[in-house]
Amino acid sequence: MNAAVILAAVMLAALVIYSLFGGPDYGAGFWDLMCSGPRRQDQRDLIASAIQPVWEANHIWLILVVVLTFSGFPAVFSWISLGLAVPIFLILLGIVLRGSSYVFRAYFTGSIRTQLFCGKIFSISSSITPLFLGIVIGAISSDAVIVKDGVSENGFLGTWFHPFPLIVGMLSLSLFAYLSACYLTIETNDASLQNDFRNRALTSGLVSIIFAVLTYVVAGDSARPIRDGLSRVPYVWLIELGAVIAALVAFHALWSRRYLRARMAAAAQVALIVTGWGVAQYPCLVRPELTIFNSAAPSNILSDLEIAVAVGALVLIPSLILLLSVFKTQRKSISAVADTTLD
Amino acid sequence: MDNFIAARSQMGMSLAFHIIFAAIGVSLPLMMTIAEWRWRSTGDPAYLVLAKRWAKGTTILFAIGAISGTVLSFELGLLWPRFMQYAGAVIGMPFSLEGFAFFTEAIFLGIYLYGWNQVPGWFHLFSGIIVAISGVLSAIFVTLVNGWMNTPTGFDVVAGKFEKIHPLVAMFNPAGIPEAIHMVLAAYTAAGFATAGIHGWLLLRRGRNRFDEVAIGIALLVGGGAVLLQSVSGDALARMVAAKQPMKLASLEGQFQTETGAPFRIGGLPFPDKRETKFAIEIPHGLSLLSFHTPNAVIKGLDQEPESDWPNVRMVHICFQIMVGCGSLLSLFAVAAGWLSWKKRTLINHPRFLKALVFVSPLGFVALEAGWMVTELGRQPWIIYHLMRTKDAVTSMPNVTITFLAMTAVYVILGTIVVWLLSRHVIAAPERKQLAHQGVL
Numbered sequence: 001m002n003a004a005v006i007l008a009a010v011m012l013a014a015l016v017i018y019s020l021f022g023g024p025d026y027g028a029g030f031w032d033l034m035c036s037g038p039r040r041q042d043q044r045d046l047i048a049s050a051i052q053p054v055w056e057a058n059h060i061w062l063i064l065v066v067v068l069t070f071s072g073f074p075a076v077f078s079w080i081s082l083g084l085a086v087p088i089f090l091i092l093l094g095i096v097l098r099g100s101s102y103v104f105r106a107y108f109t110g111s112i113r114t115q116l117f118c119g120k121i122f123s124i125s126s127s128i129t130p131l132f133l134g135i136v137i138g139a140i141s142s143d144a145v146i147v148k149d150g151v152s153e154n155g156f157l158g159t160w161f162h163p164f165p166l167i168v169g170m171l172s173l174s175l176f177a178y179l180s181a182c183y184l185t186i187e188t189n190d191a192s193l194q195n196d197f198r199n200r201a202l203t204s205g206l207v208s209i210i211f212a213v214l215t216y217v218v219a220g221d222s223a224r225p226i227r228d229g230l231s232r233v234p235y236v237w238l239i240e241l242g243a244v245i246a247a248l249v250a251f252h253a254l255w256s257r258r259y260l261r262a263r264m265a266a267a268a269q270v271a272l273i274v275t276g277w278g279v280a281q282y283p284c285l286v287r288p289e290l291t292i293f294n295s296a297a298p299s300n301i302l303s304d305l306e307i308a309v310a311v312g313a314l315v316l317i318p319s320l321i322l323l324l325s326v327f328k329t330q331r332k333s334i335s336a337v338a339d340t341t342l343d
Numbered sequence: 344m345d346n347f348i349a350a351r352s353q354m355g356m357s358l359a360f361h362i363i364f365a366a367i368g369v370s371l372p373l374m375m376t377i378a379e380w381r382w383r384s385t386g387d388p389a390y391l392v393l394a395k396r397w398a399k400g401t402t403i404l405f406a407i408g409a410i411s412g413t414v415l416s417f418e419l420g421l422l423w424p425r426f427m428q429y430a431g432a433v434i435g436m437p438f439s440l441e442g443f444a445f446f447t448e449a450i451f452l453g454i455y456l457y458g459w460n461q462v463p464g465w466f467h468l469f470s471g472i473i474v475a476i477s478g479v480l481s482a483i484f485v486t487l488v489n490g491w492m493n494t495p496t497g498f499d500v501v502a503g504k505f506e507k508i509h510p511l512v513a514m515f516n517p518a519g520i521p522e523a524i525h526m527v528l529a530a531y532t533a534a535g536f537a538t539a540g541i542h543g544w545l546l547l548r549r550g551r552n553r554f555d556e557v558a559i560g561i562a563l564l565v566g567g568g569a570v571l572l573q574s575v576s577g578d579a580l581a582r583m584v585a586a587k588q589p590m591k592l593a594s595l596e597g598q599f600q601t602e603t604g605a606p607f608r609i610g611g612l613p614f615p616d617k618r619e620t621k622f623a624i625e626i627p628h629g630l631s632l633l634s635f636h637t638p639n640a641v642i643k644g645l646d647q648e649p650e651s652d653w654p655n656v657r658m659v660h661i662c663f664q665i666m667v668g669c670g671s672l673l674s675l676f677a678v679a680a681g682w683l684s685w686k687k688r689t690l691i692n693h694p695r696f697l698k699a700l701v702f703v704s705p706l707g708f709v710a711l712e713a714g715w716m717v718t719e720l721g722r723q724p725w726i727i728y729h730l731m732r733t734k735d736a737v738t739s740m741p742n743v744t745i746t747f748l749a750m751t752a753v754y755v756i757l758g759t760i761v762v763w764l765l766s767r768h769v770i771a772a773p774e775r776k777q778l779a780h781q782g783v784l
Contacts (some may be wrong), residue, residue, distance in 0.1 A: 305435060
């Protein structure tokens with residue numbers, strides 16, 4: 001197999017992992033915004049405790065995608081940075097505001113009003129960022145981003161401000177919210193809290209299905225090639241079928257309150273949707289002009305990058321397993337007190 | 344504001360903030376690990392409190408550094424798309440490796456924070472060492488990219504494009520390693536002296552206490568040790584610049600005419616229109632000696648290149664003087680402190696010593712910022728030295744001023760948060776029970 005295709009596959013895998021781990025962090029922020037009912041504060045506390053220990057690590061997957069894009073497919077990075085400068089800038093602003101307000105809220109001990117204000121910034125920026133991440137995905141899937149001699153042919157709004165990218169943006173926000181609600185059901189033992197998030201998972205799951213159908217319909221007007229990609233290639237059909245089955249399993253499990261199964265099925269569903277998009281997009285990276293083949297860096301660079309990724313994975317995977325096992329024992333024991341006495 | 348100026352301002356502003364976060368983030372893990380090692384070998388609880396405090400500081404800085412690093416990786420494309428289009432493939436390797444170093448740091452920081460009672464003591468200490476090493480590696484990888492922009496190697500230029508790229512040759516470009524070592528030592532110097540200074544000030548206010556004393560001990564050891572090594576590293580870097588970027592050397596020394604046995608200038612103000620540097624104390628043959636280790640070596644002056652290709656000579660020269668001046672003062676302080684504490688052990692509680700320490704403590708950061716100004720302004724007008732001009736790399740996007748203002752606001756907020764959190768969680772006085780009863784830790 002071609003080195004460029006392998007690197008693109010690695011990037012897609014990183015994107016899938018980012019959706020599965022980083023996505024629910026955004027979704028949790030969205031639910032933080034939507035907290036309501038008598039258990040509002042309990043819901044917020046659950047969200048805060050669920051994303052606390054690992055949130056910094058999750059964003060590294062996005063950085064990996066960015067770095068591999070500019071090293072392996074420099075033209076793609078350059079085109080996206082130019083043509084989609086506005087949504088990219090908003091993503092950036094969202095990540096910064098989200099991260100900093102979260103850190104601040106986590107350690108802030110002063111007035112309750114400041115804490116609430118930080119919480120608002122955190123939840124609003126958490127909701128906006130996946131919207132624009134989806135918009136970028138939608139924009140590079142429709143034939144809008146074209147850069148000639150360093151100038152974007154469709155300007156800085158025309159590249160993304162049309163129905164298809166906007167609906168993909170809504171789709172990704174609803175998927176992340178759905179995924180997050182499914183994850184949150186098993187972060188607590190309180191049955192009524194579990195029930196709150198179960199109902200949210202069901203609602204947001206339904207909303208995401210509506211947006212998925214809408215995406216397909218709107219693609220008929222403005223993003224014909226990706227729609228053809230979604231319906232033509234046989235592998236894509238299999239992946240789509242898998243996603244549908246996973247969705248049905250997840251809904252059934254949520255309905256019958258089997259939360260662990262729901263969580264796994266929902267994760268499989270989102271992973272298959274992202275993978276399906278990637279395969280349908282093949283061989284393009286930025287439709288219509290940039291493909292994996294015409295934008296790739298020379299093959300010796302690609303293979304060097306792949307060796308670096310492989311060596312990195314060899315170091316990281318055992319370390320990650322070790323970290324997770326430390327977390328697990330830490331959650332079981334009550335020694336968490338050890339850290340709080342220092343505050 | 345002109346788009347090009349706005350883009351340069353935004354990049355410069357982002358880097359100026361990021362380098363502060365990064366320098367603290369690189370140094371705190373080392374100090375934290377030393378503190379834990381001292382605790383494990385002496386059993387003194389003050390060291391344990393310190394290790395936990397610095398671990399918390401590392402966590403905060405790691406989170407803020409991750410945010411600001413994400414901003415920079417996007418800004419490379421948002422502001423300089425053409426640079427990334429041509430150079431992305433060449434400099435991708437160190438950036439990718441930096442990503443992995445960062446990931447390793449995240450994982451072992453997690454183990455360090457949550458593993459106090461879960462993993463064996465030696466392994467906990469080992470995790471701290473890994474955090475410290477991977478932080479340093481991140482700094483090295485990123486600085487290697489800057490080195491490449493100064494001394495680009497590892498490719499052939501064919502018809503305006505990079506061909507036959509060798510990522511490893513590009514990564515180990517001539518400027519890379521000397522610059523990276525200089526940067527790591529600068530980070531230790533800046534954060535070490537700043538931490539020691541803060542605790543010195545607190546010691547003056549709070550009166551004698553074990554917590555501030557041991558903090559000063561470790562911080563000063565790290566900062567003072569680093570600044571003494573810095574003179575060796577600075578010499579290596581200067582000789583590299585003399586050999587590979589003679590025009591940069593000329594502008595940082597204010598050397599307008601090519602000269603045999605050129606003097607070393609202390610202070611002074613370059614007048615580019617008159618082609619001379621006035622008011623400087625000149626040490627005869629000094630520059631030739633320092634740059635090539637022979638007194639009569641030829642130093643190329645700015646006259647070798649058209650004036651349109653000069654950097655802002657005045658700014659570069661002034662920043663260089665500031666950097667060298669601060670570094671020398673700190674070295675003097677380190678030598679004096681070392682000698683005095685060897686003679687008389689109670690030095691740390693001497694008010695005059697503490698006042699002097701507080702006075703010099705910000706100079707490390709001043710030198711760090713000034714040093715980056717020298718590197719970055721001294722490279723202009725090139726983004727890739729002698730290959731691509733900065734103005735040819737800038738984005739065609741209009742209204743960069745807006746993003747510049749927005750990002751400035753964001754960084755000011757980030758900076759405020761860091762200062763507030765560090766003062767609340769890292770340097771605040773520990774409660775008495777934490778020192779008296781080790782059990783509650």
